[in-house]
Amino acid sequence: MTFSMIEVRTRWIGEEGRDASPMDLFGKVNDPIAHFVLHTLGWIRVNYFGQTYEVSLDPRSVRTAAVESFVAWMKEMHADATRPWLVKISAFTGRDWISVTDTAPEGIIAFLDRILEFGKPAAVPETLQVRQCPLDRAAGFGVEAVNTVIERWKAKGQGLPIDDPSVRALLATAKSGCTVKILSRDNIGRIVFGTYTPSLTTLWSRDSWGRFLGAPVGEVVPDRALGSAVELSARRVMETGRATVETWEGPVLSSTGIIADLAWDRLTLPLTSHEPNDAVLVVTHRLTPVDTDRLAS
Amino acid sequence: MYSYASPTNAPATYPFLRAIDAIHPEHEASRDVMSRAAMALQSDLDRYGYTLDVVTDVQVFTDIVSSVGKFVPNAFDPKMKPARPGDIFGLVLRDAEGKVAATNGCRLYRLGVTTLADHLATLALFYANPVEQMARGERLSIDGPANDYAMTVDDKAIWVGCFWVRPDLRKAGSNASYVLPFAARFLGAAWWGRLITFSIVESWARKQVAQKRLGEPDVYEHIRWFRPHIPDRTDMVLMVTEPDVPVERCHKYLRGEGRFFVGAPNQTERVVSAGD
Numbered sequence: 001m002t003f004s005m006i007e008v009r010t011r012w013i014g015e016e017g018r019d020a021s022p023m024d025l026f027g028k029v030n031d032p033i034a035h036f037v038l039h040t041l042g043w044i045r046v047n048y049f050g051q052t053y054e055v056s057l058d059p060r061s062v063r064t065a066a067v068e069s070f071v072a073w074m075k076e077m078h079a080d081a082t083r084p085w086l087v088k089i090s091a092f093t094g095r096d097w098i099s100v101t102d103t104a105p106e107g108i109i110a111f112l113d114r115i116l117e118f119g120k121p122a123a124v125p126e127t128l129q130v131r132q133c134p135l136d137r138a139a140g141f142g143v144e145a146v147n148t149v150i151e152r153w154k155a156k157g158q159g160l161p162i163d164d165p166s167v168r169a170l171l172a173t174a175k176s177g178c179t180v181k182i183l184s185r186d187n188i189g190r191i192v193f194g195t196y197t198p199s200l201t202t203l204w205s206r207d208s209w210g211r212f213l214g215a216p217v218g219e220v221v222p223d224r225a226l227g228s229a230v231e232l233s234a235r236r237v238m239e240t241g242r243a244t245v246e247t248w249e250g251p252v253l254s255s256t257g258i259i260a261d262l263a264w265d266r267l268t269l270p271l272t273s274h275e276p277n278d279a280v281l282v283v284t285h286r287l288t289p290v291d292t293d294r295l296a297s
Numbered sequence: 298m299y300s301y302a303s304p305t306n307a308p309a310t311y312p313f314l315r316a317i318d319a320i321h322p323e324h325e326a327s328r329d330v331m332s333r334a335a336m337a338l339q340s341d342l343d344r345y346g347y348t349l350d351v352v353t354d355v356q357v358f359t360d361i362v363s364s365v366g367k368f369v370p371n372a373f374d375p376k377m378k379p380a381r382p383g384d385i386f387g388l389v390l391r392d393a394e395g396k397v398a399a400t401n402g403c404r405l406y407r408l409g410v411t412t413l414a415d416h417l418a419t420l421a422l423f424y425a426n427p428v429e430q431m432a433r434g435e436r437l438s439i440d441g442p443a444n445d446y447a448m449t450v451d452d453k454a455i456w457v458g459c460f461w462v463r464p465d466l467r468k469a470g471s472n473a474s475y476v477l478p479f480a481a482r483f484l485g486a487a488w489w490g491r492l493i494t495f496s497i498v499e500s501w502a503r504k505q506v507a508q509k510r511l512g513e514p515d516v517y518e519h520i521r522w523f524r525p526h527i528p529d530r531t532d533m534v535l536m537v538t539e540p541d542v543p544v545e546r547c548h549k550y551l552r553g554e555g556r557f558f559v560g561a562p563n564q565t566e567r568v569v570s571a572g573d
Contacts, residue, residue: 025336026336026339030310030311031315032310032311032314032315033314035314035315035318036311036315036335039318039319040314040317040318040319040320040335040487041332042328058319060322061319061320061328094319185326188327188330188544188545188548189327189330189544190326190541216541218323218491219491219539219540219541224452228323235326
């Protein structure tokens with residue numbers, strides 16, 4: 001009988017997209033450590049021998065930089081037509097592993113796209129509908145100070161300071177028509193209220209918004225689902241550095257426990273407090289009941 | 298690069314690290330700090346040869362808790378208030394000899410559209426079917442700040458209980474009485490997201506020292522729980538820690554505050570670089 005030995009090597013792609021090793025973290029590797037770096041830290045594991053690769057990742061935790069690095073590596077490998085390769089990629093769904101095997105990057109990338117979509121948290125609660133609008137829709141708010149802030153932001157590029165005169169002017173003048181708030185990231189990464197200037201049509205009672213200052217949005221807004229959506233939206237604008245105008249529509253739970261179907265426009269504009277884009281200015285305009293006839297039709 | 302390299306006599310397995318799994322998306326912004334705090338805790342446990350087991354079989358956990366003489370509350374009693382799989386876990390800290398050193402557990406309560414106050418007042422927090430399971434004459438009344446607060450808690454919340462530390466590890470013997478509640482709330486946050494943790498305890502917890510030991514929770518009065526079989530223990534308080542407390546503790550842990558020790562605090566090692 002003839003035996004052959006194959007040496008299987010392991011490569012880890014860390015959260016920053018570079019080669020990493022659990023040995024560097026713990027001085028050893030065992031099953032729980034491998035589980036931790038794969039599922040908690042979001043690394044990608046590549047077991048390989050020759051040109052055969054077995055790739056494992058957890059879409060719930062894998063980092064974008066790690067995925068980009070893996071895809072770039074695969075494309076680079078594919079460019080060398082003289083060395084055919086085979087990849088079996090496995091993704092953990094939270095219950096089980098699903099996998100595909102391919103010899104070209106396209107199939108693997110399509111699989112990755114699908115599986116990573118599953119891992120993403122919902123952008124907003126399903127009950128709230130959000131539609132993106134062009135930035136110039138904010139002119140329709142009819143508040144001159146809003147237009148001034150947008151112009152200042154465009155002129156300044158990425159660095160409109162949180163205490164810019166145009167921002168202060170908006171906070172001072174917007175009391176009747178719009179709700180204006182500044183949300184910022186605190187020292188442990190939470191999104192908290194910096195200022196809150198209610199409009200006449202605000203949903204929240206004075207008792208409710210009186211508690212907003214300095215408090216985490218997701219905790220203090222009486223409608224928690226709305227609070228989470230506002231928080232996610234603020235994080236998105238902080239990450240991209242792009243101002244957005246959106247139309248939001250859906251049921252909202254007021255301070256008094258009444259659920260109302262409402263629609264409103266919303267400008268979210270990145271500001272700079274301590275570092276670029278670590279705060280956002282949010283202007284909410286026209287909190288009106290949803291046209292139920294239109295919905296029915 | 299940070300390092301959590303362990304001494305060579307460290308235990309071979311890391312059940313606590315393994316149990317964390319993917320950190321809940323509600324803590325996405327704090328994922329790094331939570332992961333690093335978990336590694337730092339594991340490193341500290343290794344230093345003393347301690348292991349932190351995560352027990353998901355509630356019967357096994359309650360058997361361990363009972364074996365050390367600790368009262369098992371109904372929240373962890375599968376006969377009185379069964380929990381769905383994945384909605385409960387127990388932590389068991391074991392010393393280098395494998396003996397139980399401390400316990401603590403968490404249970405996710407799915408309150409639905411009613412509030413924590415409703416679940417308390419109707420005893421639904423402790424019994425799957427209160428009117429058939431409760432002791433004859435058992436009552437719970439909640440009012441004052443405890444009621445005001447509990448009325449605001451709906452959807453989901455985490456009960457923390459079965460907290461026990463071996464006598465020789467209390468006070469100067471170790472800081473397991475700080476680390477276990479930290480680890481329990483950490484794992485609850487990693488699994489279930491940004492939720493309050495709470496427990497109902499006898500009113501001695503109002504004392505400042507006890508609050509500090511348990512990690513400075515918010516304490517709300519008044520709860521009176523009449524249990525005919527223990528008539529002299531009716532005064533209770535609602536103890537709450539807010540959803541971001543586990544993350545704040547992670548930051549503190551990485552700054553070197555509350556690092557696990559047995560015997561005397563180890564001042565010499567800081568495994569994480571400054572700026573955490």
